[in-house]
Amino acid sequence: MTQSASSEKQAFISQLKNIVGGPQLLTDARSTERYRKGFRSGVGNALAVVFPTRLLQLWQILQACVAADKIVIMQAANTGLTEGSTPSGNDYDRDVVIVSTLRLDHVQVLDNGKQVVGFPGSTLNQLEKLLKPYGREPHSVIGSSCIGASVIGGVCNNSGGSLVKRGPAYTEMALYAQLGADGQLRLVNHLGIRLGDTPEEILTRLEQGDYRPQDVEYGELRASDNEYAERVRDVDADTPSRFNADQRRLYEASGCAGKLAVFAVRLDTFEKETQEQVFYIGTNDTAVLTELRRHMLSQFENLPVAGEYMHRDIFDIAETYGKDTFLMIDKLGTDQMPRFFTLKGRVDATFNKLPLLPHNLTDRLMQGLSHLAPSHLPKRMKAYRERFEHHLLLKMSGTGTEEAYAYLKHYFASADGDFFVCTADEGKKAFLHRFAAAGAAVRYHAVHADKVGGYSGAGHRAAPQRQPMVRNAAAGNRQPTGAQTVLRPFYVSRVPSGLRGEERRRHAPTETADVGNPRSAWRGISGRA
Structure with missing residues (x-):
């Protein structure tokens, strides 16, 4: 780096400091790590992480970045659900500035x-x-x-x-x-x-x-x-x-x-939905689920509130590697989870810098502690795990509950599969198990990083109506190696069939993430085509 370029960077950093104040600006690699690294994937260098506390400060930061020709990545919670809120690699052609919006939370x-x-x-x-x-x-x-x-x-x-x-x-x-x-x-x-x-x-x-x-x-x-x-x-x-x-x-x-x-x-x-009821459905035939989906969407007077599919493999993985998440939410409620993930991110960033400690130490500790807790899943869910390969969690509300019960009772009188009406506790735990499954895949990779390849959070969705809603997956082991996790929202399909490469990537599924893909930011707010 030339002396002129170094002076320009220092002048830019000073400008940011004048906008937000010194405590709202981070520049050294150690303090910026947890903002530069995603929860699931994505990591890269950044010139600075800046924390505006006023909307006008955010505007002034953007003005400064555009004038200095910097790449801007907007970041909120950095949940990493779809990546995009951190740099991805170090091959950008200019400096990256991460703007953390956490303090603009009105x-x-x-x-x-x-x-x-x-x-x-x-x-x-x-x-x-x-x-x-x-x-x-x-x-x-x-x-x-x-x-x-x-x-x-x-x-x-x-x-x-x-x-x-x-x-x-x-x-x-x-x-x-x-x-x-x-x-x-x-x-x-x-x-x-x-x-x-x-x-x-x-x-x-x-x-x-x-x-x-x-x-x-x-x-x-x-x-x-x-x-x-x-x-x-x-x-x-x-x-x-x-x-x-x-x-x-x-x-x-x-x-x-x-x-x-x-x-x-x-x-x-x-x-807010009222009088909600969860039905737990199991089958060994994917065609059964396809028929259920088509009938409920096209013929029911009342649409389902939610429908979630789980394969037996991910049921097992979530039972083992999502157990601590399940127990924390079940016992402490969802209010504590954002605070917990923030704390975990800080602890991980600190521990990962210590050479004598293994990476993902908090994941390993929490996984070990979870084994000490007793079985947390309802008995009827575990019984269905033994009987059926494919599981569907169906939530209805209002008059839709009676409509669904009547249909399921008639349908499974002859179809391959069965269902039961969940108690309030079973329904809550069924959907909580499904939620824990997403993080369980990350935990599995963290604990067994030396045995498996990279983690890919690909949310598969069914192709159009001519194909089955779910596909058969390899029969799972209780202790999978190179685990294939299969779960998805059941009543939606997102990725059109026949797409390959870049077109398929553009249509790939997303869940709620932070603001933006870093490569899109490169082409957009950063000012380069």
Whole structure:
């Protein structure tokens, strides 16, 4: 590095420090590691990690980065659910700046809870608690919400969630920064809230909630995918009901994947489901599940709340390697999980620097301690594990419960398989086991890193209607080696068939993540084509 380049970097760092203050800026590799490394995968170098505490500071940081020709990666909780919130490798052509939005976590309630405005660091867990007194829920209420995933990250990545009626995270109302073809950074206010004209006025008034009810517009722009419930019923369509890069649901912030810096989104909320009932279904014939799916989506008057598939292999892996996660949520509740994952990230970053300690020490310790706890799964679930290779968790609500029970009783009088009506405790634990399964695959890799290859979080979805909803997998062992984990949301399919290479990658499934793919950020907010 030349002396001139070094001086320019120091001047840039000083500029960031002037914007946010010294304590809100990290530059040395040791202190930035946990922000540069993803939970599942993804790691790389970064010139700085900066923590704005005001929306106006975020705008000024972006201005400084664009002027200095830096790559910007927006990061919230860094859950790593789809990667994208950390650098990926060290082959970028310019310096990377990570902007952590965790301290910009405000949520504003509109129309008595029917809509919300979420800031960059707001989380699903936070939103779920905020909406509870209103009897409403956010787009996702299990899974991503437990580990502190961000609201805006879900929108930017078209997060699917697991709820059948709600579709992917989507809005046409957002406040974002965009780099134009002329190289100018502009703030675009499409929130549908009159906040003024200049970036300074818009950001200050929004942050302070300085607007009146009459300043909030209710027009034709959507704050959710309100057509999804109809689309998912079309079981004979030639395209999946949901997949990434779906042109119907790419709109400004929605699906931008890091090409925009999003300051706020306006989203619909949903009435909380009542009188929920979980049915546990087992079969050894994948055609049974395909028939169930097609009939329920096309013929039921009431759509399921959720449907989750698990293969026997992942059932076993989750029982062993997801046990501590299961027990923590079951005993302590979901509120503690974001705090736990944050603490674990800090501890891992510290321990991994010590040469005498093995990597993933916390995972190994927690795995060892989990063996001391007694069996945690309901007896009927374990009995179905012995009888059936394929498992379906079906959740209904309201009058849909009676509709589902009548159909399942009639159907399994002759079909290969069986079902039982879960007690409240069994239903809770069935879905909790399914949630723990996703992290169990990561834990398995962490504990057996010397025996298995790299971890790939590929969320398989069924192809269009002509193919089975689930595929047969190799029979699992109780102690798998090179484990193949098979689980998926059951009532959605995302990846169109016939796609290969880059096209298939563009349509690959996502769950709720943070803001953006680093390579997209490279092409987008960073200012390079």
